[in-house]
Amino acid sequence: MSTMSLKNKVAIVTGSSSGIGAAIAVKFSSEGAKIVLVGRNQTKLNAVAVKCSDPLVIRAELANDDDVKRILDETIQKFGKLDILVNNAGISLCGSLFTGDLMRSLDELFKINFRAIVYLTKLAAPYLKQTKGNIINISSISGQRVSPILGLMMYSSLKAALDHFSKHAALELSPHGVRLNVISPGPVKTDILKNTDKLETTNTHHISWDEFASTTALHRVSEPEEIAEFAFFLVSEKAKGITGSVVVHDNGKFLKN
Ligand SMILES: NC(=O)c1ccc[n+]([C@@H]2O[C@H](COP(=O)([O-])OP(=O)(O)OC[C@H]3O[C@@H](n4cnc5c(N)ncnc54)[C@H](OP(=O)(O)O)[C@@H]3O)[C@@H](O)[C@H]2O)c1
Known part of the structure; x- marks a missing residue:
């Protein structure tokens, strides 16, 4: 049974038309939060909106x-x-020194996976101060270890940058009672592979969820709802002593190979 522990809290979730963001939005809504859904794909936004209680889209x-x-x-x-504020939206775009288009991957990933998060955090900070609110940034375990998929060079590097930015921001927000934590997932079954295929000009990176499962110690891929439960814990009162943490939820991927 829901505790409705986010009753009347207002939550922005970026990238909530799909995958992890959609699951977080639905979970927070079921706990009583007023949800702001953010995405580009209207059809997918509509599909998530009907699962939330009266969201702003x-x-x-x-x-x-x-x-x-x-x-x-x-x-x-x-x-x-x-x-x-849940900074979740992100894309994957491959490129390394010898594969794909490194500079395009840097430029595109920088805009969505880093710059937009920095800007939205800056804009949200004065409001979060007033409510002693919370920020969750969705990073990736690939920000902590070099991936065997070489094309993830810039994706991983910018997730590492996000982890470090998040710690700085958590420190600056802490005197105001605002907590900020990072969740670093391993593989999670979402539309990210499909969306990556749409962006790629080369087909060097195709890997299935089954293959991803075999790269984790637990031999499994998470469902988005598992990450949503974790995000819910981190914004709840139960986590009142946690800030500036980069918490791993990766089926033991960090441990493997
Ligand atoms: N799935 C995994 O295995 C995995 C693992 C580690 C970390 N992550 C991280 O988890 C986060 C969510 O990924 P996901 O797996 O849920 O992917 P997803 O299903 O592809 O969803 C990505 C979301 O980001 C939004 N988005 C992308 N580019 C955008 C842009 N330019 N402007 C506005 N919105 C944009 C998409 O919106 P539209 O579709 O509406 O455009 C969509 O809602 C990302 O930061 C990703 O790096 C995922």
Whole structure:
């Protein structure tokens, strides 16, 4: 039975049209939060919106500063406050020294997987101060170890940058009673592989979920709901002593090979 422990909390979840973000939005809504769904694909946003209680749906391109600003503006206009920011949206795009398009992967990943998070965090900080709120950033275990998939060079490097930025931000927010934590998943069954295929010009990186499962110590891939449960714990009162942590939820991928 739900405890409704997020009753009347206002939560922005980026990338909530799909995968991990969608699962977090649905979980937080079931716990009583007022949800701001953010994504680009209207059909997918609609499918998640019907699983949440009266959400605010914002179509936004996170590469665009004006769109990022609009997310905050529309949230405050509708709900008057912000309690939780989940920086989840992300893409994967391959490139290494000898494979794919390294500079394109750097530029595209930088915009979505790093810059947009920094900007949204900066814009949200004054509001989170008022509510003694919470931030969750979704990173990846690949930010902590070099992946055998060489094409993940920039994806991994920018997740490492996100981990470090998050610790700085957590320190600066802590005197204001705002907590910030990072979740670093291993493989999670979402649309990310399909979406990566759409972005790739080379087909060097195709790997199935079964193959990913074999790269983990537990030989499994998580469902998005597992990450959502973890995010719920981290924003709850039970985690009141946790900030600046990069917490791993990876089926033991870090331990393997
Ligand atoms: N799945 C995994 O195995 C795994 C492992 C470790 C870490 N992660 C991280 O988990 C996070 C979520 O990934 P996922 O697996 O749930 O992927 P996903 O199913 O592909 O979902 C990605 C989400 O990000 C949004 N998004 C992407 N680019 C955007 C842009 N330019 N502007 C606005 N929204 C954008 C997408 O929105 P639209 O589709 O509406 O455009 C979608 O809602 C990412 O940060 C990823 O790096 C995933």
